[in-house]
Amino acid sequence: RKEVEQDPGPFNVPEGATVAFNCTYSNSASQSFFWYRQDCRKEPKLLMSVYSSGNEDGRFTAQLNRASQYISLLIRDSKLSDSATYLCVVRWGNSGGSNYKLTFGKGTLLTVNP
Amino acid sequence: NAGVTQTPKFRILKIGQSMTLQCTQDMNHNYMYWYRQDPGMGLKLIYYSVGAGITDKGEVPNGYNVSRSTTEDFPLRLELAAPSQTSVYFCASSAPGAYQPQHFGDGTRLSIL
Numbered sequence: 579r580k581e582v583e584q585d586p587g588p589f590n591v592p593e594g595a596t597v598a599f600n601c602t603y604s605n606s607a608s609q610s611f612f613w614y615r616q617d618c619r620k621e622p623k624l625l626m627s628v629y630s631s632g633n634e635d636g637r638f639t640a641q642l643n644r645a646s647q648y649i650s651l652l653i654r655d656s657k658l659s660d661s662a663t664y665l666c667v668v669r670w671g672n673s674g675g676s677n678y679k680l681t682f683g684k685g686t687l688l689t690v691n692p
Numbered sequence: 693n694a695g696v697t698q699t700p701k702f703r704i705l706k707i708g709q710s711m712t713l714q715c716t717q718d719m720n721h722n723y724m725y726w727y728r729q730d731p732g733m734g735l736k737l738i739y740y741s742v743g744a745g746i747t748d749k750g751e752v753p754n755g756y757n758v759s760r761s762t763t764e765d766f767p768l769r770l771e772l773a774a775p776s777q778t779s780v781y782f783c784a785s786s787a788p789g790a791y792q793p794q795h796f797g798d799g800t801r802l803s804i805l
Contacts, residue, residue: 582734609790610790610791612793620798620799621782621796621797621798621799622735622782622796623796624793624794627791627793665734665735669790679725679737679740679750680725680735680737680794681737682727682734682735683734684732684733684734685734
């Protein structure tokens, strides 16, 4: 089983649509979770962290289900500028400041059409 | 407001040549990382460092070497370049802490011909 697995996509949606991305992870010892965004031929950038209670940032809502080892990202009222690849990212490492490594999913490409 | 700076941005190498990809950060981050990203694939960790003088292998270290003599710099060395090393290379840094994000450089696009 792959360590971090995402919807393969691509997703093509009209402006204003709501779109959801799903992600599963295999390591139950995973500590923290993120969604990154990567524009074409650019570096990944942090979109939002994902907390156990779920969290929202404007039009973006992230959910975490540790029992099912599942993470989601919901984008409401999608904009043309949301077109990008969305990367599910999981971190595990030892507590006490030891090495923290990230594992990236392959990403899901979203295209928002006018 | 430089953040993580990588040089060069593009490079073409011949098979068997060597080169060093430079990475420097000005955020005083302890942790630094090198990734490669092949088309349609996720990022794969090559090497990482938790502080000056400390480095460790990631998932795909073969064919690469790193050093960390200062907090700011984390160069990646390719010895005897092979076509399989054609990729986009990203350097990243972060502060310690489970929810500290990684900050990425712009990337180096490397082709081995």
